[in-house]
Amino acid sequence: MAQGDYESEFYGDEDREIGKGLDTDEVIRQLNSFLRGEISAAETYRSALEKVGDEPSVVGVGLLRQIQEEHSRSAEALRDRIRELGGEPADSSGAWGAWAKMTQGVSTLFGQVSALKALKEGEEHGLKDYEEGIDELDLTSAQLVQNQFIPAQERHIALLDQLISTKGSA
Numbered sequence: 001m002a003q004g005d006y007e008s009e010f011y012g013d014e015d016r017e018i019g020k021g022l023d024t025d026e027v028i029r030q031l032n033s034f035l036r037g038e039i040s041a042a043e044t045y046r047s048a049l050e051k052v053g054d055e056p057s058v059v060g061v062g063l064l065r066q067i068q069e070e071h072s073r074s075a076e077a078l079r080d081r082i083r084e085l086g087g088e089p090a091d092s093s094g095a096w097g098a099w100a101k102m103t104q105g106v107s108t109l110f111g112q113v114s115a116l117k118a119l120k121e122g123e124e125h126g127l128k129d130y131e132e133g134i135d136e137l138d139l140t141s142a143q144l145v146q147n148q149f150i151p152a153q154e155r156h157i158a159l160l161d162q163l164i165s166t167k168g169s170a
Contacts (some may be wrong), residue, residue: 004077022138028087029135034149037126038075040093042068044122050117060163064119067156074149083143113167120160127153 049061078087080156130150136141 019101024087025081026084026136027138027141028082028085030133031082031085031141032090034129034133035075035078035090035147036083036093037129038071038078039090041122041126042071042075043093044119045071049165060116060159063159064164067119067159070152070156074152077144077148081144085138085141113164116160116164120121120157120164123153123156123160127157 002091036096049064049068082089084086127150130145130153
């Protein structure tokens with residue numbers, strides 16, 4: 001479905017507001033799930049950056065740092081939205097974070113391209129989560145996901161593809 005089709009279908013749905021068929025607790029649960037993913041992503045990038053440091057031989061360190069900062073800002077935006085809804089934001093990445101750290105650690109052993117591919121896989125997973133979970137949200141939260149988080153995930157995937165191509169041909 002094209003983005004315009006999605007928006008007209010989605011934004012025309014008056015039942016998307018809390019109090020009109022949506023359960024606030026379910027919206028908060030879904031937002032906390034997204035938050036755990038963003039916390040995990042920020043932790044994973046921070047860990048990857050710690051491993052490579054500021055080595056000039058590592059292509060894309062600045063881009064990886066930028067992506068990590070974007071995940072941190074996304075996590076903060078999710079925390080703010082959860083509080084607006086009267087919920088308590090998650091404070092850790094949970095099981096997803098543990099799996100992401102293990103995957104990143106193993107891939108780092110096999111070189112930079114493998115590590116970048118693992119980061120890309122995490123971004124693709126996050127994108128899929130947002131796309132599948134957006135229907136569980138109220139209109140304001142869904143607009144946040146549609147207008148900020150999904151485009152950020154898509155941008156991260158494209159940047160990682162570029163880095164993978166650069167490293168793969170080096």
